[in-house]
Amino acid sequence: MSIMDSIALPHDAPFEPATPMIIDSFAGGGGASTGIEMALGRSPDVAINHSGPALALHQANHPETLHLNSNIWDADPLSVTGGRPVGLLWASPDCKHFSKAKGAALCDRNIRDLAWVVVRWAEEARPDVICMENVEEFVTWGPVG
Template sequence: MIHGELVIDNFAGGGGASTGIELATGYSVDIAINHDPEAIRMHKANHPNTKHYCENVWVVDPVKACNGHPVGLAWFSPDCKHFSKAKGGKPKDKNIRGLA
């Protein structure tokens, strides 16, 4: 990555992927997006210098969020509630994996 490029974590959750990105690349995550207020609170605790959007991922305008800066890395984790046990119970929809 080049200095000045943004790192984005979409479906950021509590920040596990963001921590992995930082450990792997040495770059902090600049923007994190997740619809769940509890997940965003946890992400903010783990990554206080990140700009957080507590929004539906379809609502955030990526051009506006990046404010003219190029993106060096964008991480798109799949929506956990449909393919894992993260929300409790059995996975609901394997096709949603393509959302990311």
């Protein structure tokens, strides 16, 4: 049984069913969500991260967001959204293991493969807009265009 099998959104969820959802996958402390809130006037409806401490910080910054402590691959898009439309999917796959900022060109395939979850969300949740941010070395992984 995955964590997604037990998800039940509260009846008083912070969004209206007709309002397209905002999903912050790979949610960290909440910086991207703060930018989303400043731009769109509301915080994400759902934040997903496998790190309890990161989600605790995100929750302190965005208490109205539903926080899912889950491996991103275990977060089934249709279970998370309940079939509701997704207006924005924000994705920030981990980049610290292959960024030149680390000081060496270390490419951990397990970390690099995290970006593929965005394709899964695109196919299954069909968001209106997908924003994926990463480091410039991302384009060296293969064809991006």
